[in-house]
Amino acid sequence: MGTFSILNQSASGKNLQRLFLLRIIAIVSQIIIFWTVYSVIELELPWMPIILTISLLAVLNFFTWIRLRYAWLVTNPEFFVQLLIDVASLTALLYFSGGSTNPFISLYLLPLTIAATVLPWHYTWTMAVITISCYTFLLFQFVPLPHDHLDDHSRHMFEFNLHVSGMWLTFVLSTLLITFFVVKMNASIRDRDKELSRSREQALQNEQIIALGTLAAGAAHELGTPLSTMAIITGELQQESLENVEFQRSIRILRDQIALCKQTLTHLLADAGQARVEEGNGQPVDVFLQQVIDKWQLVRPSIRFTSRYDGMQPAPVIMNTRLLSQSILNLLNNAADASIRQVDITCRWDEKQLHLEILDDGPGLDAEAAEHAGEPFFTSKGPGQGFGIGLFLANTNIERFGGSVRLFNRPEGGACTHVILPVLQGTASTSL
Incomplete structure (x- = not known):
């Protein structure tokens, strides 16, 4: 059970697997971005709660990986809670890094897109309300980015460049992640449609087989009497022309054929409903x-x-x-x-x-x-x-x-x- 191929293979399980992979990408991206901010840009942020938030998200994703190793059905409420974990972690990170002024604020669209793709409509609307509420909260409550070491002109240029760069990076990440998830979801939908088509074809074949079985049962009942009559007549014919070898050979073949037909009909109804592989x-x-x-x-x-x-x-x-x-x-x-x-x-x-x-x-x-x-x-x-x-x-x-x-x-x-x-x-x- 050490490879991904033996994890939960249901349709909902595959969706959770993709969310697990997206979360890994998000954690790695967050580490890279905040490391760049710390070591290159040298902004003073509340690093302890930021590190704790990323670490907690990594731990929760580890438990998600353990959960995927079991064949339990991934329900819609469970998947929705998984998305809420991502929304909560994103809200916490944005709160400690500029709130609504952070260009990564548009990442709220990712869990909303996933919910709209995977979950029923009422989950999607609930997610829309939650993300709008979080965005609204961050308009008024957040830890602002420090600019004390810059003059006014430099501060404005810095804010502008940082915002433009963040918007570009947000667009790239959102495009890649949404494309990845939607493409995989489309593949799952096509696989589901193929499976439904096979199921419908199998159901049609089963109906045809049942109809043929009904006709066969009636035919077996109707053919029993004429086969018995032919067996009696061929038995009487076999007593005639004993010296004719070719005639006796033909009668013997005919009697063997009749006996085989009778044997087949005898087993037909007896075997009905019992011809399972096991x-x-x-x-x-x-x-x-x-x-x-x-x-x-x-x-x-x-x-x-x-x-x-x-x-x-x-x-x-x-x-x-x-x-x-x-x-x-x-x-x-x-x-x-x-x-x-x-x-x-x-x-x-x-x-x-x-x-x-x-x-x-x-x-x-x-x-x-x-x-x-x-x-x-x-x-x-x-x-x-x-x-x-x-x-x-x-x-x-x-x-x-x-x-x-x-x-x-x-x-x-x-x-x-x-x-x-x-x-x-x-x-x-x-x-x-």
């Missing part, structure tokens, strides 16, 4: 991938494919859930539909990530497919050949597991589906 089982990456490919081979027995595995042994563990395996199956089916001759599957992993590349030798992605791939109900297949939800569901589910899916054209032709998935800490000794 409820899956850890399994070696190579074993998990081989099981998915074996299931895909059962579903698509006519597809020619090659598979290659490359990674550390023993293989790391990946979270094996039905959602994840089904998502990869959807991607494999999309590649099989697009492929002309065969599908090439390449699996690579290390101690952090699994990289799965599914290569087809089809025509590749056209401009429309490249732009809209992964959107719900978009499909580049012909009428009746796809619903446009396979890639959408696969991408959504894989992102829920902390992974990503990227679909792009290959230079040599065809398309590549690149899946990246995180693996769990630790390895398993089971391998292919």
Whole structure:
């Protein structure tokens, strides 16, 4: 916990971090300015209360740094109190160094600008009233700057030059600090808008998934009866033409497909609402991938494919859930539909990530497919050949597991589906 990167990372926490940095700049600037006044200009000021004020501000800023190391939410009242500390210290320093005649009086605009940028309007108006009151107080109550060692002409020239120089320095400091804070605040606002946009997109995807889940539940109920009927009929057909090897092979494939459909429908409702990442089982990456490919081979027995595995042994563990395996199956089916001759599957992993590349030798992605791939109900297949939800569901589910899916054209032709998935800490000794 010794670096700034692990401090409070909420939006309000980042604002307090910036105020902490601005206060450091203010303390350093005050030390430099008063040291110049003491050693170069040689003005006699009440140095003891000035030093105590700067020291107290530094101590309070140190406690602010300690507070930032905790993940507690920075509330608006707390941030407002932090600004009041700066106003109080500035008022004290101005009181002991000329009051309203001090050219640094315009620094009151800094906490007011910060309050207007960060806090709700009632805090801003309260800060405006407080700073105006402090300025008004310093019009009448302050320790004047000493000029006893100068004649009238020299005193007027000195006051004029000092005031002009102070105004210039105040403008430079105010410009730099306000620019720094406003730029950082604009960056925070843009980050917040991006986060809100991602949240809205995620909420929309969740609504679409819920709608698809409702339709799937109804479809599962409706398909149960016709699948049972087909299972009975294919069982009876299997008893016929026993000498016809090709016929028996086709019936066996058909019965396997029907059994797989029934098994999928059986688990559909049982798994609904329980397919969370934490409820899956850890399994070696190579074993998990081989099981998915074996299931895909059962579903698509006519597809020619090659598979290659490359990674550390023993293989790391990946979270094996039905959602994840089904998502990869959807991607494999999309590649099989697009492929002309065969599908090439390449699996690579290390101690952090699994990289799965599914290569087809089809025509590749056209401009429309490249732009809209992964959107719900978009499909580049012909009428009746796809619903446009396979890639959408696969991408959504894989992102829920902390992974990503990227679909792009290959230079040599065809398309590549690149899946990246995180693996769990630790390895398993089971391998292919």
